[in-house]
Amino acid sequence: MANPVTVYVTDYCPYCTRAKSLLNKRNIAFTEVDVSNDDEKRAWLVKTTGRRTVPQIFIGDEPVGGSDEIHDLDRKGLLVPKVMNGAS
Numbered sequence: 001m002a003n004p005v006t007v008y009v010t011d012y013c014p015y016c017t018r019a020k021s022l023l024n025k026r027n028i029a030f031t032e033v034d035v036s037n038d039d040e041k042r043a044w045l046v047k048t049t050g051r052r053t054v055p056q057i058f059i060g061d062e063p064v065g066g067s068d069e070i071h072d073l074d075r076k077g078l079l080v081p082k083v084m085n086g087a088s
Helices: 014-025 039-049 067-075 079-085
Strands: 005-009 031-034 056-059 062-065
Touching (some): 005 014, 056 067
Antiparallel strands (some): 056 062
């Protein structure tokens, strides 16, 4: 069973576009959550991930970082397996 992927983004974010492009290229479905005008959700992201930047990407309940981190997972061949079955 595939882990759900959630991508937290803001408007006009090139790194968000890059991350979503990679997920689409790998045929990985994801839910996009725009936090541009949601201070409460942004505060939750900072508390949960320790990061203030977007995108913030979760695979299941696990925050895996942003665009650079999922591109790194992809280069190592770990992105699709992690999404598909939780492999790290």
